[in-house]
Amino acid sequence: MSPTTDAAASHEVDASESEAATKNLVFVAAERLFALHGFQNVSVRDITAAAGVNLASVNYHFGSKDALLFEIFKRRTAELNRERAKMLHEANDRNVGSPPLREILAALLTPPLRWLAPDHERRISLQFLIRARSEGTDEIRQVLKTDVSHLRRFSDALLRARPDLSPEEVYWRLHFTLGMLHNNRFAEFDRLNVLSEGQTSEADVVALLDRMLSFAEAGFRA
Amino acid sequence: MSPTTDAAASHEVDASESEAATKNLVFVAAERLFALHGFQNVSVRDITAAAGVNLASVNYHFGSKDALLFEIFKRRTAELNRERAKMLHEANDRNVGSPPLREILAALLTPPLRWLAPDHERRISLQFLIRARSEGTDEIRQVLKTDVSHLRRFSDALLRARPDLSPEEVYWRLHFTLGMLHNNRFAEFDRLNVLSEGQTSEADVVALLDRMLSFAEAGFRA
DNA sequence: GCCAAATTCGAACGCCCGTAAGACTTCCCT
DNA sequence: AGGGAAGTCTTACGGGCGTTCGAATTTGGC
Numbered sequence: 001m002s003p004t005t006d007a008a009a010s011h012e013v014d015a016s017e018s019e020a021a022t023k024n025l026v027f028v029a030a031e032r033l034f035a036l037h038g039f040q041n042v043s044v045r046d047i048t049a050a051a052g053v054n055l056a057s058v059n060y061h062f063g064s065k066d067a068l069l070f071e072i073f074k075r076r077t078a079e080l081n082r083e084r085a086k087m088l089h090e091a092n093d094r095n096v097g098s099p100p101l102r103e104i105l106a107a108l109l110t111p112p113l114r115w116l117a118p119d120h121e122r123r124i125s126l127q128f129l130i131r132a133r134s135e136g137t138d139e140i141r142q143v144l145k146t147d148v149s150h151l152r153r154f155s156d157a158l159l160r161a162r163p164d165l166s167p168e169e170v171y172w173r174l175h176f177t178l179g180m181l182h183n184n185r186f187a188e189f190d191r192l193n194v195l196s197e198g199q200t201s202e203a204d205v206v207a208l209l210d211r212m213l214s215f216a217e218a219g220f221r222a
Numbered sequence: 223m224s225p226t227t228d229a230a231a232s233h234e235v236d237a238s239e240s241e242a243a244t245k246n247l248v249f250v251a252a253e254r255l256f257a258l259h260g261f262q263n264v265s266v267r268d269i270t271a272a273a274g275v276n277l278a279s280v281n282y283h284f285g286s287k288d289a290l291l292f293e294i295f296k297r298r299t300a301e302l303n304r305e306r307a308k309m310l311h312e313a314n315d316r317n318v319g320s321p322p323l324r325e326i327l328a329a330l331l332t333p334p335l336r337w338l339a340p341d342h343e344r345r346i347s348l349q350f351l352i353r354a355r356s357e358g359t360d361e362i363r364q365v366l367k368t369d370v371s372h373l374r375r376f377s378d379a380l381l382r383a384r385p386d387l388s389p390e391e392v393y394w395r396l397h398f399t400l401g402m403l404h405n406n407r408f409a410e411f412d413r414l415n416v417l418s419e420g421q422t423s424e425a426d427v428v429a430l431l432d433r434m435l436s437f438a439e440a441g442f443r444a
Numbered sequence: 445g446c447c448a449a450a451t452t453c454g455a456a457c458g459c460c461c462g463t464a465a466g467a468c469t470t471c472c473c474t
Numbered sequence: 475a476g477g478g479a480a481g482t483c484t485t486a487c488g489g490g491c492g493t494t495c496g497a498a499t500t501t502g503g504c
Binding site: 463 | 487494
């Protein structure tokens with residue numbers, strides 16, 4: 001990779017944990033580099049250099065490079081799923097147990113698209129998650145398959161909104177919807193930035209969410 | 223990777239070219255390994271071992287490992303695009319210049335899903351293409367961006383079928399549709415195989431195509 | 445049958461990688 | 475003030491990687 005000096009990486013760490021600052025520096029630098037260049041194209045030396053810490057820090061604090069990737073993935077996945085579950089729960093409350101299609105899909109798609117906003121704190125995290133999902137280690141793929149409980153909440157809700165569809169059909173359509181989302185790996189750079197002349201605006205993200213929701217909702221109504 | 227002996231890789235080469243058999247052996251073995259394990263996880267030594275040829279063959283016949291990847295990608299992409307263009311052309315002939323939505327989308331989705339059929343000769347090629355699209359080198363990403371001419375044919379046709387939509391809207395929906403398709407990276411193994419108890423049948427693929435078409439068509443009608 | 449070109453082969457080079465070992469420093473608790 | 479744990483640092487090891495080189499071998503035209 002390019003040895004651009006991401007080094008002066010600020011002194012404000014996550015503040016969410018009072019652990020060693022070094023660990024957070026590594027975590028943040030690694031997430032950023034993994035998101036931008038991919039897991040295999042980023043070396044431990046790249047990470048520690050960007051974080052401004054010692055080479056041995058990764059293995060001391062995380063055990064191994066793979067374990068570091070996995071830890072970032074676990075934390076960010078949990079955060080994203082928490083936001084999704086919260087929105088779904090609120091939709092349930094608002095609609096006495098059976099929200100309309102669009103609200104269910106909004107609970108699924110809004111959190112990641114919020115993260116995608118130009119100055120959002122988790123923007124790079126979403127890029128990381130999408131990349132990790134496709135390039136990740138076997139361990140990550142295992143989590144993705146095992147983490148059915150989270151998706152089940154959504155397929156159940158969708159099934160309640162469209163009880164005439166078979167569970168299998170609902171599962172496929174959910175799969176399609178997630179495909180729409182995950183394919184924004186490069187679109188985040190290409191389309192989103194190109195369409196608005198290099199500067200992604202908040203409005204663009206909102207418009208994109210709207211487009212995705214309309215498309216997916218229609219797909220589910222078919 | 224696992225050093226499983228893919229070695230005895232048959233004597234029937236592509237027959238499409240009368241060039242050195244070694245070159246084809248390398249081509250086929252590399253495509254298979256890249257598709258199954260990803261570009262970065264397959265070494266030149268893995269490829270030549272699986273192909274049963276000498277280590278230096280890759281560099282002699284293709285120049286470099288990257289060039290090999292690129293050559294496979296170019297050939298398979300051309301083949302796939304040719305099939306798509308042919309179907310779109312036939313749809314145009316059948317409908318005096320402006321086919322209905324579903325026929326346009328069928329021209330886009332049918333070829334790759336045909337390749338996905340259990341005993342199709344190009345099954346592994348499609349897995350390769352989907353993988354290369356997301357993990358590929360910068361050179362491949364450049365081709366994907368440049369290869370607008372192929373997608374333009376489809377966005378133009380779609381625009382003619384839905385003239386009330388803005389070109390931007392059409393382009394996004396096309397992007398969504400391709401996302402549905404490309405996300406079948408692991409689905410090919412997980413869903414498709416799981417649902418039919420380990421044995422993907424031709425019928426499953428046809429059913430999947432139908433589901434995708436219905437979903438995408440509804441999305442475009444929204 | 446011969447020679448030159450094309451191909452195959454074995455071996456090695458140089459590089460970068462993830463990880464570990466051991467010395468050194470910092471910090472906190474009593 | 476001292477001692478032990480926690481963290482940081484330097485250094486290097488072992489290994490796999492893509493690539494290259496020169497010799498050996500095969501091929502094809504005359």
